[in-house]
Amino acid sequence: MTVTGRSLPSLPQYRTDDVTRRLSASVHLDDDFALYVDRMLTGDRLNALGLSLGINFVALARHARVATRRRAALDRGLACLQTAVPLALLLGVWGLVNGPRSLGWVAIFGPLGACAITWIMVRRHEARSRDTARETFLGAAKPEQTAPPVEQAAEAALHELKRANVLPYADEAAYTRPFVGSGEKIKEVVWQPIDVSRPADAPGGGKLPLRPFDVIDLHTYVARHMEGISGLQGLRAKNRLYVLGSNAHLIPELVPDRTRRPGARIPSQFVQAGLRAPGAGMRTHLCLERIGEGGRLIVSMYLRAILQPPSLTWEVAAYAIPPLDGRFHRVDRLPVAPFERWWDLVRHATRRTGPELRGALGRILRRRRWVSDHERTLARTRRAITKQHIRHDYGATGSLREDLGAWDEAGYTDRTDAQDFLFRLQQGVLTATERFLRDHHIDTSSYDKAVQVISTQTYNIGNVSGPSNFGAHGTILLGGQQGPGPHGGPAPGGPGPAGSGPPAPKP
Incomplete structure (x- = not known):
């Protein structure tokens, strides 16, 4: 790379933890x-x-627990007032009929006082919520430093998830894809086989001696060099074992x-x-994850080398997660000027x-009923596992990041970034494979023929689709076409309805 030595100002950048702060x-x-978040991340589950992601x-x-x-x-305080209102009415009526008539004033001013106190409590709660939200989103401190810890065991499990090298997937996902929570499909394909026997x-003439290798060597090489290539x-490049949920118990360490x-x-x-030898519903994939600016967009590619002499091929699957749904941008629109803030809180x-x-x-009763039902369901399932020895499906069904994305929030730069990530990842895998084969003294003529077929395969990103063409010497030819699908909807393989995040649970 040529260094020009230009001195240029630094433009403002998205924070790397923008998505975490926004959520x-x-x-x-x-x-x-x-x-919803508190139950999902820290609740008891199987x-x-x-x-x-x-x-x-x-x-x-931590912030969900505080909220x-x-x-x-607030609900506990309001519940006391809600109970006090009918009691005040009854006391006032009794006073008017049987007792001192002065108690009749209780029936008049009791509900009014309860409403006034409720107004004050609701306004204070909303003001504190908004102030905390703005401080969390805009403050200099990291989000995890501005809220107290939750249970130690829960935090340990969440920390472990950052370095996950195994993921059980729900049995129902086996019919579509095991890469649960990775977003919308861009492409799923098995590449043209490459002859690795010659x-x-x-x-100086003659043939070079072949250097033996296995798929572990190839995965390690690609993972190590992909960022530079x-x-x-x-x-992020990591080998991860994907396990069918109902077979997860077959690995005691899992x-x-x-x-x-x-x-x-x-x-x-x-x-x-x-x-080297996939198990029963257990296969290892090289997971390549590229997160866009501020975490707005995520493109993931999952690779699995299939070596069956004399040929080698790659199983390739790529997916994209769009930016967060617009409902998570409310923190950007909170009024901050003194009068506007005061008036908005009064109206609220x-x-x-x-x-x-x-x-x-x-609300209190619904929360308690949900907890009771959830505990009863878990107890029943655990009893069936221990007493009846049923095979339980431990697999994940998705991811929080996937649930909260919406393609209608993906702008032009997001779509072009997704195409760029996809093309670079695909070209990087091809280049790394070629270098690996050359390092092992393998004739790459079969590879060159396979690339001609591989480079014409198509992709779908949002409502953009086209051939993922690569020109000579690794140059990228953008042949995508933007447009709706055959019936005016999204392009084939594109996303579902915008804003299809998780249903908001009722408290």
Whole structure:
């Protein structure tokens, strides 16, 4: 690379933890979302949690716990007022009929006082939530430093998930793809086989001796050199064992206790074994993950080398996760000027006083009922596992990051970045494979023919589709065409309806 020595100003950049900050702020502004996150990340469960994919789960879990506790405290106070209103009415009526008539004033001013106190409590709760959200999103401190820790065991599991080298996937995902939570499909294909049995020509004539290798060597080589070859700084490359959920218990190191959730890390020997000799619903893939600016977009490629002499081929699958849904941008639109902030809080409290007061007891009862039902279901499942020895599906069904994305939030730069990531990843795998074969003295003429077929395969990113063409010497030819699908909908293989995140749970 030529260095010009130009001195240029630095443009503002997205924060690398922008998605984590935005979600951590959103739990303070959306009580249902806070409860959903708290239950998902720290609740008792038997199935695996999806990959974090650029989100700091520890920080998010801490802020969700703060938000849910604040909401619960508000509901407890409102429930006392909700109970006091009918009591005040009864006391006032009794006083008018049978007792001192002065008690009749209780029937008049009791409900009014309860409404006034509710107004104050709702306004204070909203003000604290907004202030915490803005500080979390814009503050200098890291999000995990601005909220107290949750349970030690829960945080340890979330920390372990950052370095996950194994992921059980739900049995139902076996019919589509095991890479749960990776987003919308860009492409899934098995590349043209390459003949690896013929030695390369020696410089002085004759043939070079073949250097033996296996798929572990090839995966290791690609993982080690992909960042430099592709030019994608910050590329994450890791071998990960994907296990069918109902077969996860067959690996004791993955499920040491069949009545608890599976772990996220196992000895590396099991991961390597999934390369050389895949097991029952167990295969190891080289996972390449490139996260875009500020975590807005994620493109993942999953590779599995298939070596069956005399040929080698790659199983390739690529997926993309769009930016966060627009509902997580509320923190950007909070009024901050003194009068506007005051007036907006007044309007919010006035509008919400009645519903908050009337629904306090109901919200508390629904939360308790959910906890009771959840504990009963887990106890019943655990009893079936231990007493009836049923095969439980421990697999993850998706990921939080995938659930919260929406393709209608993907702009031009996001779509072009996704294409760039895809092309660089594919070209990087081809280049790394060619270099690996040359290093092992293998004739690459079969590789050259295979590339001609591989480079014409198509892709789909959002509503953009086309051939992933590569020109000579690794140049990229952008042959994509933008347009709707055959019936005016998304392009084939594109995403589902925008904003198809998780349904907001009722407290």
